Amino acid sequence: MDINTIPKSPGIYMMKDYQGNIIYVGKSKSLKDRVKSYFINSNNHSRKIKRMIKNIDDISIITTDTELDALILECEKIHEIRPMYNTLMKKYENYRYIKIDKEKLIIDVVSYIKDDRSIYFGPYSMDKKLEEIKMIIIDLFNLPNCKKI
Known part of the structure; x- marks a missing residue:
């Protein structure tokens, strides 16, 4: 996906590896700005994020009407998919x-x-x-x- 075609609306983004596996799900009030942030100033990222970025082959997005809708959808997707880089929400039941x-x-x-x-x-x-x-x-x-x- 071309980052320049991503809208500035709220929603979720799903980062996929070369096999098509979703490795990370995130949400944002501005999808374009958030996704772009992964690929600029990468010196400020943690080792984990740098490793994740190296594994990204494609990005899918789902736009939502509000930031709250994006948050709820993000939680549902993380619970359903359990991506490897979403460590904070892996224990969803907590x-x-x-x-x-x-x-x-x-x-x-x-x-x-x-x-x-x-x-x-x-x-x-x-x-x-x-x-x-x-x-x-x-x-x-x-x-x-x-x-x-």
């Missing part, structure tokens, strides 16, 4: 999300994203702080605070 059910106006902390009409924020790795954040949001927006029995 991440949590703040879920807001728009119909019931209930906020909760969950460990997965469902295809429902709720709004999800995350992923976050700070379990203890998430409950605190949840209570702040409930208080701030005067939402019901239903406890599960």
